[in-house]
Amino acid sequence: MSRSRYEKDAGLGARMFGTLFGLGLLYVVLAAVLVAVGLNAIFVLVLSGAFLFGQWWFSDTLSMKAMRAVEVTPEQAPLVHAIVDRICALADMKKPRVGISDSPVPNAFATGRSPNRSVVVVTTGILKQLNEEELEAVIAHELSHVAHRDVTVMTIASFTSILAGFITRSAMWGSMMRDRRDQNAAVVFMAVMAVSAIVYAISFLLIRALSRYRELGADRGAALLTGKPSALASALVKISGGMNAIPDQDLRAMEPVSAIAFAPAFKGGKGLGTEAIFATHPSLEKRLEQLAKISAQLGER
Numbered sequence: 001m002s003r004s005r006y007e008k009d010a011g012l013g014a015r016m017f018g019t020l021f022g023l024g025l026l027y028v029v030l031a032a033v034l035v036a037v038g039l040n041a042i043f044v045l046v047l048s049g050a051f052l053f054g055q056w057w058f059s060d061t062l063s064m065k066a067m068r069a070v071e072v073t074p075e076q077a078p079l080v081h082a083i084v085d086r087i088c089a090l091a092d093m094k095k096p097r098v099g100i101s102d103s104p105v106p107n108a109f110a111t112g113r114s115p116n117r118s119v120v121v122v123t124t125g126i127l128k129q130l131n132e133e134e135l136e137a138v139i140a141h142e143l144s145h146v147a148h149r150d151v152t153v154m155t156i157a158s159f160t161s162i163l164a165g166f167i168t169r170s171a172m173w174g175s176m177m178r179d180r181r182d183q184n185a186a187v188v189f190m191a192v193m194a195v196s197a198i199v200y201a202i203s204f205l206l207i208r209a210l211s212r213y214r215e216l217g218a219d220r221g222a223a224l225l226t227g228k229p230s231a232l233a234s235a236l237v238k239i240s241g242g243m244n245a246i247p248d249q250d251l252r253a254m255e256p257v258s259a260i261a262f263a264p265a266f267k268g269g270k271g272l273g274t275e276a277i278f279a280t281h282p283s284l285e286k287r288l289e290q291l292a293k294i295s296a297q298l299g300e301r
Helices: 010-037 039-056 061-064 079-090 124-129 132-147 150-173 181-224 227-243 248-253 255-260 284-297
Strands: 069-070 097-101 107-113 119-122
Touching: 039 097, 039 150, 061 107, 061 119, 061 227, 061 255, 079 097, 079 132, 097 124, 097 227, 107 255, 119 124, 119 132, 124 132, 124 227, 124 248, 132 150, 132 181, 132 227, 150 181, 150 255, 181 227, 227 284, 248 255
Parallel strands: 097 119
Antiparallel strands: 069 097, 107 119
16 A cells, blocks of 8 residues: 655654664663573463554454444435545545444544454534534544554553563462472562563653554644645644533543544543653643644634
8 A cells, every 4th residue: 555645744754763672672682681581482472472463453343342333334324434535535445334432421432453344433412512624634633543554653662561460460360480499580579560560661751652642643644635734723722622511431531542542532632741751642732732833824714
């Protein structure tokens, strides 16, 4: 498949590469620890790799089921299909499947292991809250994730943290603990636990940073492709404010896909835009600031 017309940001790309490099370096540290202590490295690597592969391979199915979303035809959702068709034509990319989730939470997400196995889902809440121009901007944002294979990028990035978790569990039940009376084994066990816990914590923070970078990249890609950054900004403001009117149980139902959704599913005007190191999305202020700069560059009125 030819490369899509979504424009890339060199600065964001460099930061994403740096984050992935840091995760790779952590993986090397973990591998060295495995070899040094004689842990069954092959078992740990195969098990963690299989887990991540399954998560990646079935990402679209798992996300659809989590949100109880159903695939819809052009006859069932003509507006959404028309917008997806229009964006795909602009981006010169293959059209993904289209799904709708019956949820009052105004949101959208895209997932899938490849552009050929992708799906973009919108909620009934976002269809009621946004006008066509704003909805187009949100869908363009989600299709940017598909074009840049963000699901694959985040799955690869998650490998180190998943591996660290498996090392901790393997150390608890592995060969090092066969002789509990051996003080040396206990010392090694504690050392591996400490290293894996530290690696997990660092990789968790790096993955969250990577997630924020990719959201900014998708915002930029959508704004430049549609030429309407103000529409995306308007959608962000509406969704941010609309979260406060959503019942808590509906927001909790959105949590399984919150990290890959257009906006994180929780309340609070300022809370939605919290730029904490644990956040999966950039702050609302930062996203609006970037869109304002793009709007000025494009001379949008």
